Amino acid sequence: MDYIFGGISEAMRLIVSGDGEFWSIVWLSVKLSSISTLLASFLGVPAAFFLVLKRFRGRDMIITISNSLMSVPTVVVGLFVYAVLSRRGPLGDLALLFTQVAVVIGQTLLILPVVISLTVSTIRALDKSVRETASSLGADKKQQLMIFFSEARFGVAACLITAFSRVFAEVGVSMMLGGNLRNYTRTITTAIALETSKGEFGLSIALGIVLLAVAFAINFTFLKFTKLYRTAE
Amino acid sequence: MKKMTAMMLGLLILASSAFTEDKEPVKVILSTTTSTYETGLLDYMLAPFEKENNCKVHSLSLGTGKAIQVAKDGNADLILVHARAAEDQFVAEGWGVNRQDVMYNDFLFMGPKEDPAGIKNAKSATEVCKKIAEAEQPFISRGDDSGTHKREMSFWKKLKTKPESGKDSWYMEAGQGMAATLKIADEKNGYVMLDRATYNFQKENTRLVLLYEGDDELLNPYGMIAVNPEKYPSVKYDLAMKMIEYFTSERGQKMIADYKIKGEQLYFPNFKNPRAAK
Numbered sequence: 111m112d113y114i115f116g117g118i119s120e121a122m123r124l125i126v127s128g129d130g131e132f133w134s135i136v137w138l139s140v141k142l143s144s145i146s147t148l149l150a151s152f153l154g155v156p157a158a159f160f161l162v163l164k165r166f167r168g169r170d171m172i173i174t175i176s177n178s179l180m181s182v183p184t185v186v187v188g189l190f191v192y193a194v195l196s197r198r199g200p201l202g203d204l205a206l207l208f209t210q211v212a213v214v215i216g217q218t219l220l221i222l223p224v225v226i227s228l229t230v231s232t233i234r235a236l237d238k239s240v241r242e243t244a245s246s247l248g249a250d251k252k253q254q255l256m257i258f259f260s261e262a263r264f265g266v267a268a269c270l271i272t273a274f275s276r277v278f279a280e281v282g283v284s285m286m287l288g289g290n291l292r293n294y295t296r297t298i299t300t301a302i303a304l305e306t307s308k309g310e311f312g313l314s315i316a317l318g319i320v321l322l323a324v325a326f327a328i329n330f331t332f333l334k335f336t337k338l339y340r341t342a343e
Numbered sequence: 344m345k346k347m348t349a350m351m352l353g354l355l356i357l358a359s360s361a362f363t364e365d366k367e368p369v370k371v372i373l374s375t376t377t378s379t380y381e382t383g384l385l386d387y388m389l390a391p392f393e394k395e396n397n398c399k400v401h402s403l404s405l406g407t408g409k410a411i412q413v414a415k416d417g418n419a420d421l422i423l424v425h426a427r428a429a430e431d432q433f434v435a436e437g438w439g440v441n442r443q444d445v446m447y448n449d450f451l452f453m454g455p456k457e458d459p460a461g462i463k464n465a466k467s468a469t470e471v472c473k474k475i476a477e478a479e480q481p482f483i484s485r486g487d488d489s490g491t492h493k494r495e496m497s498f499w500k501k502l503k504t505k506p507e508s509g510k511d512s513w514y515m516e517a518g519q520g521m522a523a524t525l526k527i528a529d530e531k532n533g534y535v536m537l538d539r540a541t542y543n544f545q546k547e548n549t550r551l552v553l554l555y556e557g558d559d560e561l562l563n564p565y566g567m568i569a570v571n572p573e574k575y576p577s578v579k580y581d582l583a584m585k586m587i588e589y590f591t592s593e594r595g596q597k598m599i600a601d602y603k604i605k606g607e608q609l610y611f612p613n614f615k616n617p618r619a620a621k
Contacts, residue, residue, distance in 0.1 A: 113416065197530055197550070207530045285519075289527045292486055292516035293509020304518040307405065308488040309412025 113311055120312025121319055131293070132313070136320050139298040142210060143278040146217035151270050153218075154225030161226070162233045173230055179223035184282030191216040192286055208289035213297075216283035221273040228272060232265035233258075264336050271332055275325055369398040371582045374411075374419035376490060377520050379565070380404035382540045382609055384602055392589050398582055406520070408488035414438060414568075417575040421583035423590075425490040425565045439568035444613040445590050446599050447564040450494060451542060451556035453525070454480075454534040458554055462534070468560040472498040476506060479513040481533025485524050486516025494563070495536050525549055538563060540609045564613065567591075 124132050161169060193199050195207040195215075206212050240261050244254045277283075281299035288295030290304055298317045305314040379385050380402055389400045403413060407426045414422045415438050423445065424430060433439045452462060452471050460478035465471040472495075475482050485492035486508065499505055506514035515531070517524040521541040528535035529549045537545075542553065567590055569583035589595050596612035603609070 205530070208527050289523070290518040291508065291527070292518060293507075294515065296518065300518070304487060306409075308408040309415075310488075 117311035117315040121316030124313065124316040125320065132316065134293065135296055135298055135301050135317065136324070138210075138296065139278060139321075140324065142213050142217065142284075142297060143274055146214050146221065146277050147270060147274040149214065149218045150221045150225045150273055154222050154273075155229055155266060155270075158226050158229035158233060161230055162237060173227070176223045176226045176230070180227050182220070182223070184220060184280045185286065187216055187220045188283045188286030191219065191283075195287070207287065208291060208295065210288065210295055212287040213284050213295060216287045217277040217280070220280065220283055221276050224273045224276055225269060228269035229266055232269055233262050236261055236265065264339075267332065267336075271328060274328065278325065279321065368393070369396075369579060369582060371398050371400045371421075371579050371586070372403065372419045373400050373421055373423060373586070374403045374405065374413045375423040376407050376410055376425060377404045378538055378540050379423060381522075382544065382604065384599070384610060387602055388590065388595070388598060392586060396582060396585060398579075400586070406487050407490040407493070414570050417570075417578075419570060420579045421567060421569045421586060423565060423567045425563050426493050427564065427566065429490075429493070430566045430568060433568060438571055438574060440571050441584060441587060442566050442568045443587050443591050445565045445567050446596075446610040446612050447562055448539045448610050449556070449563050450491065450536055450538055450561040452534060452536050452554050453528070453542070453549070453551040454554045455532050456550075456552050460534065462555050465555055468536075468555070468558045469498045469501045471555050473502055475534050476502070476504065476513075479511075481513050481515065481528070481531045482506075483524055483528040483531060483533050483535045484508070484514065484516045485521065486518045487520075489521075490563070491521060491536065491538060494561075498560070525551070543604060543607050543609060565610075 161173060191212065192207065195201050195204070195212055197205075197207070206215075236258070240258050241254055244257045249257060279299065281303055284290075284295070284297045285300050285303065288297065288300065290296050290300040296304075298321050302314045302317050302321075305311070305317070373385070373389075375385065381404070385400075385402050389402070392398075393400055403410065403419060405413065407424045407429065410419075410422055410424050411426075411429055411433055413419050415433070422433075422439070430439075430442055434442050450468075452468075454460070454462065460475045460480040462471045462474050465474055472482075484495055508514055508516040513533075515527070515533075517527050519527075521537055522545060525535055525537055525541065525545055526549070527533075529551055534554075535551070546553070567587045569580060569587060570578045572578050572580040590599075591613075599610050599612045600608065
């Protein structure tokens with residue numbers, strides 16, 4: 111039991127003392143996850159709107175594939191990108207493997223299906239009622255679409271937060287593509303894996319606490335923000 | 344009523360047979376380093392031991408740092424690791440008893456074929472590190488507190504310097520196992536220090552080539568220690584002692600020497616080379 115309490119007190123010390131390496135690991139995790147989430151939203155949100163609003167052959171197939179890719183294991187995405195970026199792979203000359211860029215590529219691919227699928231179902235839930243109301247109130251096609259976007263924004267934001275949580279907490283892609291290089295590609299989760307394997311529970315627990323705290327802070331801010339916005343309306 | 348009695352009787356027989364069943368093999372937990380496990384040496388060594396002693400050995404394959412920690416936490420019966428200083432501390436602090444030299448292998452350096460730091464002609468392992476540092480060529484360290492990492496750190500200590508991942512752009516700490524670290528070195532076109540077993544296994548999977556070997560500083564002795572039953576009374580102390588005896592016996596030592604992969608001997612029994620036990 112000693113080591114658990116020892117770990118927790120060491121964790122508190124690290125969090126309070128402003129240990130440089132500790133906070134740079136946290137910052138790197140936040141940075142990489144944010145970039146990946148942004149990239150995935152730029153690609154995924156328009157794709158989702160397109161999938162809902164346009165009717166074409168194979169649409170349902172794409173949505174089904176995207177849905178199933180939501181549960182793809184992180185190591186499989188890691189493996190795929192690894193094979194492409196490795197020196198022996200097709201993009202080997204770029205020397206991208208084991209860099210931050212590689213992690214971002216992998217993470218973006220990992221959550222792209224999450225963004226697409228969740229956004230699709232969010233919009234679909236809104237779709238009918240919003241458009242019917244809008245048109246019964248006499249809005250034209252363009253106005254309908256604007257109302258539609260504005261109604262969808264909280265739902266979409268919630269999807270993006272889910273996507274962020276997924277990359278922020280994943281370890282497979284970061285480990286395989288980043289390589290856990292100290293002060294370069296070491297993120298919260300890869301550091302936890304390493305420190306635990308070294309038997310250093312303090313740092314692991316501290317990082318775990320911060321991981322949860324960041325996730326909580328983001329969700330809490332979002333909740334407050336939506337509430338504020340909705341009451342203001 | 345008769346049915347009831349019959350059922351009770353049946354249950355009783357079942358229950359008593361569960362208690363008298365003594366053929367169930369005893370479980371022994373060996374906490375060890377990834378290399379001994381990955382090379383298949385353990386399976387090879389343990390199969391006859393398990394048979395003769397009616398036990399089942401569960402090997403936890405971990406980095407040396409964690410392998411020792413797990414034993415300190417009372418989750419293993421004995422350890423087989425390679426980090427002399429940490430082993431001595433483990434015994435000195437009372438966690439383990441009966442440390443025995445078992446075998447050794449050695450470390451070597453791999454790097455890009457062109458050898459930009461010119462380590463091929465170095466006179467010692469320490470000089471290899473010095474040359475890489477001076478040439479500021481990429482060097483990928485295990486960085487995971489493993490026996491291999493500890494050995495590498497001892498060279499930097501001799502040079503009275505401590506390269507830092509992130510600050511010194513050429514020096515990177517992977518914080519991963521040997522095979523993963525070698526892959527990173529391959530991708531970064533850098534140097535790496537690794538154990539011979541991993542080298543034999545991986546040499547065809549990498550573009551890097553063997554550049555330096557053979558220095559005494561690179562010998563890598565393995566030790567076996569039983570967990571102290573005074574610290575954890577539940578440990579299988581007798582079986583742990585038996586296993587250590589088995590590994591260090593003439594028969595065990597010969598088996599270690601005979602173990603080959605792709606025609607190459609991976610580990611060297613200790614009694615042949617006492618200098619390795621230093």
